[in-house]
Amino acid sequence: MNNLLEVSNLVKNYFNTDETLRILQGINFTLEYSDSVSIAGESGSGKSTFLNLISGLDKVTDGEIFFEGMDIVRLDENESAFIRNKKIGFVFQSHYLIEELTAVENVTVPYLLFDFNKKRAVEKAKDLLLFMGLEKRFSHYPSQLSGGEKQRVAIARAFINDPVLILADEPTGNLDKKNAGKTLELLLSITKNSRRALIIVTHSLQILKMTDKNYFLESGKLFKIKKEE
Numbered sequence: 001m002n003n004l005l006e007v008s009n010l011v012k013n014y015f016n017t018d019e020t021l022r023i024l025q026g027i028n029f030t031l032e033y034s035d036s037v038s039i040a041g042e043s044g045s046g047k048s049t050f051l052n053l054i055s056g057l058d059k060v061t062d063g064e065i066f067f068e069g070m071d072i073v074r075l076d077e078n079e080s081a082f083i084r085n086k087k088i089g090f091v092f093q094s095h096y097l098i099e100e101l102t103a104v105e106n107v108t109v110p111y112l113l114f115d116f117n118k119k120r121a122v123e124k125a126k127d128l129l130l131f132m133g134l135e136k137r138f139s140h141y142p143s144q145l146s147g148g149e150k151q152r153v154a155i156a157r158a159f160i161n162d163p164v165l166i167l168a169d170e171p172t173g174n175l176d177k178k179n180a181g182k183t184l185e186l187l188l189s190i191t192k193n194s195r196r197a198l199i200i201v202t203h204s205l206q207i208l209k210m211t212d213k214n215y216f217l218e219s220g221k222l223f224k225i226k227k228e229e
Helices: 047-054 077-087 103-112 118-131 147-159 177-192 205-210
Strands: 003-015 020-032 036-040 062-067 088-092 165-169 197-201 213-218 221-225
Touching: 003 047, 020 047, 020 197, 020 221, 036 047, 036 177, 036 205, 047 062, 047 165, 047 197, 077 088, 088 147, 103 118, 103 147, 118 147, 147 177, 165 177, 177 197, 177 205
Parallel strands: 036 197, 036 213, 088 165, 165 197
Antiparallel strands: 003 020, 003 062, 213 221
């Protein structure tokens, strides 16, 4: 099976007493293993909503989402939570690290939710932080880390359960150009030579140039952008 993700006729509306907000309208999207994909679009265009739907964090109004052949639209909340923890890694614009935990402890959190082997969790966390160039920051708390270091810890955390899909929502948005470039290179390198796929929501032209495929979300529709040769 080449397709990790298949999205068909995806619709998402939000309802209130006065109107219906039509966010995503009939999106079709296919993601293969090892793909790196960027999705651009104006603020409020529905990029984050799209990530929330394909990860099961939000419910679709209509349409189908198949993840590794599994119809995730019909999963109950426990099944959906299990898929998110074991199969999907998340990286956000804000790192969302727990201030009371060290770098290593923050990385172990998703692993320990379903496997209580703390020794193994710490070993994996240290291996990932080493890859991120943070071998001297194992015992540091978030308040002792720079912005770029915090985001690299967050990326390590996203990979602790060996996910097949990484969803990154503006992962370099709070970083300066130098740290943004380094963070992006690490994120791409850790996915490139594996069967993992990566979807990045971004405003960054730098990211658009580095991913395999580019899309633009506008007026509830997703358009593929032809990459320059």
